[in-house]
Amino acid sequence: MKPSSCDTFVALPPSTEGQRIIFGKNSDRPCDEVQEVVYFPARDYNAGEKLECTYIEIEQVSHTHAVILSKPAWLWGAEMGANEHQVCIGNEAVWGRESADGDEALLGMDLVRLGLERADTAEKAVDVITDLLEQHGQGGSCMEEECSFTYHNSFLISDRTEAWLLETSGKLWAAERLEGGYRNISNQYGITTKIDKEHPQMREYARGKGWWDGKSQFNFAVVYSYMTPARIEEAGSRYHEGKTLLDRSNGHITAETMMDILRDKDSGINMEGMFMTTWKHGVGHTQGSFSARGSLLYSDSGPGQPLKETTSPSYGPDDPVKKKPRFQSKPDRKHQLFVKHELVAAVIESHKERGKKITENMRKLEKETMSKMEKFLSGGVDEPDLLVNLFLGSVQEEMCVYSTK
Numbered sequence: 001m002k003p004s005s006c007d008t009f010v011a012l013p014p015s016t017e018g019q020r021i022i023f024g025k026n027s028d029r030p031c032d033e034v035q036e037v038v039y040f041p042a043r044d045y046n047a048g049e050k051l052e053c054t055y056i057e058i059e060q061v062s063h064t065h066a067v068i069l070s071k072p073a074w075l076w077g078a079e080m081g082a083n084e085h086q087v088c089i090g091n092e093a094v095w096g097r098e099s100a101d102g103d104e105a106l107l108g109m110d111l112v113r114l115g116l117e118r119a120d121t122a123e124k125a126v127d128v129i130t131d132l133l134e135q136h137g138q139g140g141s142c143m144e145e146e147c148s149f150t151y152h153n154s155f156l157i158s159d160r161t162e163a164w165l166l167e168t169s170g171k172l173w174a175a176e177r178l179e180g181g182y183r184n185i186s187n188q189y190g191i192t193t194k195i196d197k198e199h200p201q202m203r204e205y206a207r208g209k210g211w212w213d214g215k216s217q218f219n220f221a222v223v224y225s226y227m228t229p230a231r232i233e234e235a236g237s238r239y240h241e242g243k244t245l246l247d248r249s250n251g252h253i254t255a256e257t258m259m260d261i262l263r264d265k266d267s268g269i270n271m272e273g274m275f276m277t278t279w280k281h282g283v284g285h286t287q288g289s290f291s292a293r294g295s296l297l298y299s300d301s302g303p304g305q306p307l308k309e310t311t312s313p314s315y316g317p318d319d320p321v322k323k324k325p326r327f328q329s330k331p332d333r334k335h336q337l338f339v340k341h342e343l344v345a346a347v348i349e350s351h352k353e354r355g356k357k358i359t360e361n362m363r364k365l366e367k368e369t370m371s372k373m374e375k376f377l378s379g380g381v382d383e384p385d386l387l388v389n390l391f392l393g394s395v396q397e398e399m400c401v402y403s404t405k
Contacts, residue, residue: 006025006026006027006028006092006093006186006187007025007026007028007092007184007185007186007238007239007242007262007269008024008025008026008080008090008091008092008156008184008185008186009022009023009024009025009156009182009183009184009242009246009258009261009262010022010023010024010156010158010163010178010182010183010184011181011182011246011253011257011258012158012162012163012178012179012180012181012182013180014180014181014251015180015181015182015246015250015251015253016252016253016254017251017252017253017254018254018377018378020254020255020377021158021159021160021161021163022253022254022255022257022258023088023090023156023158023163023258024258024259024261024262025079025080025090025156025262026262026269026270026271027070027079027080028271029072029079029143030143030144030145033072033073033074033143033144034072034073034074034312034333034334034335034338035070035071035072035073035079035338036070036071036073036310036311036312036333036335036338037068037069037070037307037310037311037391038068038069038071038307038310038311039066039067039068039069039307039391040064040066040067040068040069040117041066042063042064042065042066042084043063043064044062044063045060045061045062045063045064047062052076053076053077053106053107053110053114054075054076054077054106054107054109054110054140054321055104055105055106055107055140056104056105056106056136058106058132058135058136061117061118064117064118065083065084065085065116065117065118065119065120066083066084067081067082067083067084067113067116067117068081068082068083068391069081069112069113069116071109071113072109072144073312073333073335074144074319074321074333075107075109075110075144075321076109076110076113077106077107077108077109077110077111077112077113077114078109078112078113078116079091079109079112080112081112081113081116082116083116083117083119083120085119085120085121085159086159086160087115087116087119087120087121087122087125087157087158087159088157088158088159089112089115089116089125089155089156089157090112090155090156091108091109091111091112091153091154091155091156092153092154092155092156092185092186092187093108093142093151093152093153093187094151094152094153094154094167094168094169094187094188094189094225095151095152095187095226096152096169096189096224096225096226097169097209097211097224097225097226098152098169098170098172098224100139100150100151100152101139101148101150102137102139102150102170103137103139103140104139104140105136105137105138105139105140106132106133106136106137106138106139107138107139107140107142108138108142108151108152108153108155108168109142111129111132111133111138111153111155112155114128114129114132115128115129115155115157121159121161122157122158122159122161122162122163122164123162123164123177125155125157125164126155126157126164126166126175126197129155129166130166130173130175130197130199133168133171133173134171134199137170137171138152138153138168138170138171141326141327144321144327144330145327146325146326146327146328152168152169152170153168154166154167154168154185154189154190155167155168156183156185162177162178162179163177163178163183164176164177164178165178165183165185165190165191167189167190167191167220167224169224171199172199172201172202172205172224173198173199173202174191174195174197174198174199174202174220175191175195175196175197175198176191176194176195176196177196182246182250182253184239184242184243184246185239186237186238186239186242187238188221188225188239189220189221189224189225190221190239191220191221192219192220192221192222193217193218193219193220195218195220202220203218206218206223206224211223211224238267238268238269241264241267241268241269242261242267242269244267245261245264245267245269246261255370255373256370259366307391307392307395308336308392309335309336309337309392309395309396309399310335310336310337310395311335312333312334312335312338313331313332313333313335315331319331336399337395337398337399340398340399340402343402344358344402358401358402361401362398362401365397365398365401369394369397372390
């Protein structure tokens, strides 16, 4: 399968308005795959406890942070998410000279969730992910199918002060700190000569493989990627289009700007077809301290409030993913919002006027919800309990819009 999915964006001051950091990602996955939005509260664990990820079991830590995740329903990890400390992470598939085939290990999506559960800053998330990569490696099929679909991973990670781009090749990796401006990634290596952290054997490994002569300036994307810099910058690619859209609003990027980019179809960023955009994620948070938890996504901050409308059925040990050989069948993972989305997509396709009305009402609801978020971000919240059911309420309002006659 060709690398033709996912786009992730981050914008930092001075490219944004109001000293905001804006994070966005489209999760482009198989068109029939269900994604769910789930919340897990912070927890403490006893020494020696184990954690079962998608394919393998690892050591659990003594404390995990509260997280809200957007994830394919069949696996443990997540495509993207945020935690209570306003760390946001999204991952993407990347392919390079090193083979991505290998034994089952941690998926890149597992590493997203582990980074969010265990790190309270973006830089610490880089350390968490790379330490786990060193211990356990990455590997295993990334689709709920008998045919294997494997890849290496890149991660865009932000917090309230900065962002990091982390790119991997097997257990090797390079990371770049982003302290201003904006950055987007699209299924290809993008770190070049500015490398702020790296695996200690990363350069020597490349030299031993004959990918680098050991003398010329080291360029991670050139050395580890199939593609040349000219291919990376190729006009018409989603990377180029995404960069152009960000540049167009440079200095004035807002959460609304990011959402418009994520839904842009002409650029190919909002994908359609067998591999399509199955979920969009947009987060805005302020620099410095913010008492009301500035993450737009992390609004359901209550004590374990379930997100029933966006949570898929659980099949426990009977899930075909847990049995070997894996993926011998596919259970029904559709949650309430997914079912509504299917129905509305059919309405929009077959009933033009009704579909137009639903779309207009959704845009209106989106604008009203964004106005509420803006008030929280700008003025704080006197009663934090007001935020407990904010996400759930928004989902219910969305479902009501879909019932519009």
